[in-house]
Amino acid sequence: MKLxxxxxxxxxEPPSVATGDIAFNLLVFFLVCASTQPDAGRKQEIxxxxxxxxxxxxxxxxxxxxxRTTAAINGQVKPAGDFLRDLRLLLAAKTKPEDKVxxxxxxxxxxxxxWILYTGWIGEAGGIxxxxxxxxxxTLVN
Amino acid sequence: MKVARRQFKVEVPSVAMGDIAFNLLVFFVILARAQDDSxxxxxxxxxxxxxxxxxxxxxxxxxxxxxxxxxxxxxxxxRLAGAVxxxxxxxxxxxxxxxxxxxxxxQALRFEPILEAVSEAGGEIVHILEExxxx
Numbered sequence: 001m002k003l004x005x006x007x008x009x010x011x012x013e014p015p016s017v018a019t020g021d022i023a024f025n026l027l028v029f030f031l032v033c034a035s036t037q038p039d040a041g042r043k044q045e046i047x048x049x050x051x052x053x054x055x056x057x058x059x060x061x062x063x064x065x066x067x068r069t070t071a072a073i074n075g076q077v078k079p080a081g082d083f084l085r086d087l088r089l090l091l092a093a094k095t096k097p098e099d100k101v102x103x104x105x106x107x108x109x110x111x112x113x114x115w116i117l118y119t120g121w122i123g124e125a126g127g128i129x130x131x132x133x134x135x136x137x138x139t140l141v142n
Numbered sequence: 143m144k145v146a147r148r149q150f151k152v153e154v155p156s157v158a159m160g161d162i163a164f165n166l167l168v169f170f171v172i173l174a175r176a177q178d179d180s181x182x183x184x185x186x187x188x189x190x191x192x193x194x195x196x197x198x199x200x201x202x203x204x205x206x207x208x209x210x211x212x213x214x215x216x217x218x219x220x221r222l223a224g225a226v227x228x229x230x231x232x233x234x235x236x237x238x239x240x241x242x243x244x245x246x247x248x249q250a251l252r253f254e255p256i257l258e259a260v261s262e263a264g265g266e267i268v269h270i271l272e273e274x275x276x277x
Contacts, residue, residue, distance in 0.1 A: 021158075025164060025165070028168050032171060039241060040193065040195065040271065041268045042269050043266070043268050044268070106250040108249060108250055110249060111247055111248070112244050112246055112248045113246045116187045116269060116271065117189075120190070
């Protein structure tokens with residue numbers, strides 16, 4: 001007697017039950033990978049403000065004023081191309097670490113991009129950024 | 143004649159154990175990231191010199207709607223210094239990093255008080271920026 005070999009028995013299909021699990025795990029894995037990318041940035045030391053000390057030392061420190069479109073060193077507006085070079089020259093003349101403090105004044109509308117650019121240059125020139133903010137004062141008008 | 147009852151062996155299926163372990167692992171990794179602020183929309187400013195940031199305890203975000211968030215939770219500017227101080231606790235220097243994710247269009251009126259508050263709380267400021275590869 002001849003036995004007929006069934007064609008179906010030779011077909012071995014990979015189990016499709018686990019496909020969903022595999023796809024889900026891959027998805028979660030790549031999502032986690034994408035969300036845990038390390039941040040990159042720049043450190044900045046901003047000394048704690050001491051109003052009394054600030055008043056006595058302010059005259060000796062370099063002052064940088066930033067507006068939306070310009071920047072000035074000790075009141076003199078500098079083109080962006082000259083800013084770093086001129087600030088380096090000024091800071092090179094300062095020997096004491098406390099004299100390397102650069103007082104940064106910004107107008108209210110200075111965008112963060114502009115501020116980061118100039119404070120980055122101050123750090124590059126060897127200066128220590130300190131902020132001088134406009135204080136809010138309440139004036140009573142009779 | 144007595145017919146012995148056939149005993150069925152019942153076992154916990156071990157095929158899925160790897161999958162379960164992996165999913166639990168991923169779940170706890172995500173939970174551990176307590177300062178998740180990935181849902182917030184902001185664009186970083188561009189800078190030439192940036193370095194990788196590690197060991198961050200506190201994250202501050204100013205999003206594209208000019209709203210302030212501390213570790214993913216919206217916060218009022220007036221309460222920022224106290225909240226940062228609380229988050230940092232007694233951490234020693236070097237482990238008091240506060241990352242600032244400030245939207246590139248934010249104005250000084252918004253971000254300068256934040257810098258002052260972090261400085262007041264004794265935080266070590268790190269601005270999160272995008273590297274400018276052209277320069």
